[in-house]
Amino acid sequence: MFFHIDESGNTGNNLFDESQPRLSYGLISSVTNVDALCIVEHNAIRDIIDDDLIHANILGIGGLVKIAPLLIKIQKKMKFDFDYYFIEKLDYALVIFFDAVFDAGLNDAVKWDTYWTPLRYVLIHKLSILFDEDLLRESWRLSTVKRIENCEDAIVSLLSEVKSRAENAPLDARSKELIIDALDFGIRKPLSLDFGHPDQKIISPNAVGFQFVVAAIARRTRKKLRKSVSSIIVDRQNQFNKAQIGTHYNLSRIAEGIKNSSEKDKAMYFNNPLYTDFSPEEVSHKGLTDKELTISKSADSIGLQIVDVYLWIANKLISGVNLPSELMELWQLFQHRSLIDGISMRGMAERFKNFEKNLPKLNDLTDEQRIVAKESVHQHRKKVKALV
Numbered sequence: 589m590f591f592h593i594d595e596s597g598n599t600g601n602n603l604f605d606e607s608q609p610r611l612s613y614g615l616i617s618s619v620t621n622v623d624a625l626c627i628v629e630h631n632a633i634r635d636i637i638d639d640d641l642i643h644a645n646i647l648g649i650g651g652l653v654k655i656a657p658l659l660i661k662i663q664k665k666m667k668f669d670f671d672y673y674f675i676e677k678l679d680y681a682l683v684i685f686f687d688a689v690f691d692a693g694l695n696d697a698v699k700w701d702t703y704w705t706p707l708r709y710v711l712i713h714k715l716s717i718l719f720d721e722d723l724l725r726e727s728w729r730l731s732t733v734k735r736i737e738n739c740e741d742a743i744v745s746l747l748s749e750v751k752s753r754a755e756n757a758p759l760d761a762r763s764k765e766l767i768i769d770a771l772d773f774g775i776r777k778p779l780s781l782d783f784g785h786p787d788q789k790i791i792s793p794n795a796v797g798f799q800f801v802v803a804a805i806a807r808r809t810r811k812k813l814r815k816s817v818s819s820i821i822v823d824r825q826n827q828f829n830k831a832q833i834g835t836h837y838n839l840s841r842i843a844e845g846i847k848n849s850s851e852k853d854k855a856m857y858f859n860n861p862l863y864t865d866f867s868p869e870e871v872s873h874k875g876l877t878d879k880e881l882t883i884s885k886s887a888d889s890i891g892l893q894i895v896d897v898y899l900w901i902a903n904k905l906i907s908g909v910n911l912p913s914e915l916m917e918l919w920q921l922f923q924h925r926s927l928i929d930g931i932s933m934r935g936m937a938e939r940f941k942n943f944e945k946n947l948p949k950l951n952d953l954t955d956e957q958r959i960v961a962k963e964s965v966h967q968h969r970k971k972v973k974a975l976v
């Protein structure tokens with residue numbers, strides 16, 4: 589297997605650049621090596637554009653239309669699979685706030701199922717109406733600061749403002765209770781929460797988004813029934829290549845750990861409600877290689893130039909841009925071989941809807957189940973009350 593990876597919309601840890609609201613990754617994969625097999629086609633493209641490098645942003649729609657027949661020829665020859673992953677940056681900042689405050693392992697006022705099941709997506713949506721950009725900026729600042737022990741007062745101030753907004757928000761009573769309980773605990777014990785991070789690059793959208801890419805490498809390798817990977821080539825960008833390498837290494841070690849764990853531990857891991865829509869192979873990243881990433885300049889890899897074009901097309905279409913028929917013909921060739929995923933409010937809503945389909949209807953609950961549910965809420969309320 590041969591993989592080529594590019595990204596778009598990189599603003600590092602600045603999530604508030606209005607011109608770049610989305611970070612996206614593109615991954616093309618094939619069982620043969622485009623860098624060796626498509627030299628003739630690439631040379632023909634270079635002659636047309638009078639440049640050594642295919643760069644979609646520079647060529648624009650007009651330039652890409654001129655070379656579309658050759659790009660189509662390459663796609664038909666290579667049969668690339670394409671994976672597209674994106675992170676809506678403001679949505680990501682809210683998710684990080686939720687993880688910092690509502691981690692049930694850190695915040696004693698949070699129920700386990702609020703954090704560790706798809707119910708989390710519901711609460712994140714509820715939280716979204718409490719935040720404006722200024723509050724989100726402060727939350728993100730505290731999430732990425734290195735020395736959080738110096739920011740106790742700032743955390744309390746942030747949580748107090750969110751609490752005030754929650755109290756006055758048009759939310760249902762139970763959602764308000766869950767949110768305010770969690771915030772009250774954080775206000776009393778701000779340094780018990782998960783704000784701050786010693787390595788700001790690890791929490792960046794670039795590093796987190798790369799986790800999707802690594803999972804795709806494992807999935808594509810499994811689907812092609814390959815036991816080895818020949819190369820994984822990543823576009824050079826000095827700021828985050830080290831974090832990408834670290835992400836790939838860490839996930840490969842996690843995959844190895846899951847593989848070697850007991851059947852009991854595997855069952856507990858695979859049956860977590862958060863993984864309802866995922867197979868055990870997907871959760872364990874079965875097929876993930878420990879093959880090291882190769883960092884390369886686009887000029888040195890035809891594959892990197894192709895994935896740059898595919899990523900550009902995907903970004904345009906997701907943004908609602910109408911593309912000419914020549915580029916749509918190319919898109920249609922790899923679109924049916926594509927997977928699209930990411931972090932967004934819309935995506936979280938879809939995940940919860942899929943989870944909700946598997947739940948019994950409220951009217952179908954037995955009396956015993958209703959009693960158990962009420963008792964669970966009652967016991968948690970007693971626990972929260974005892975925390976004060």
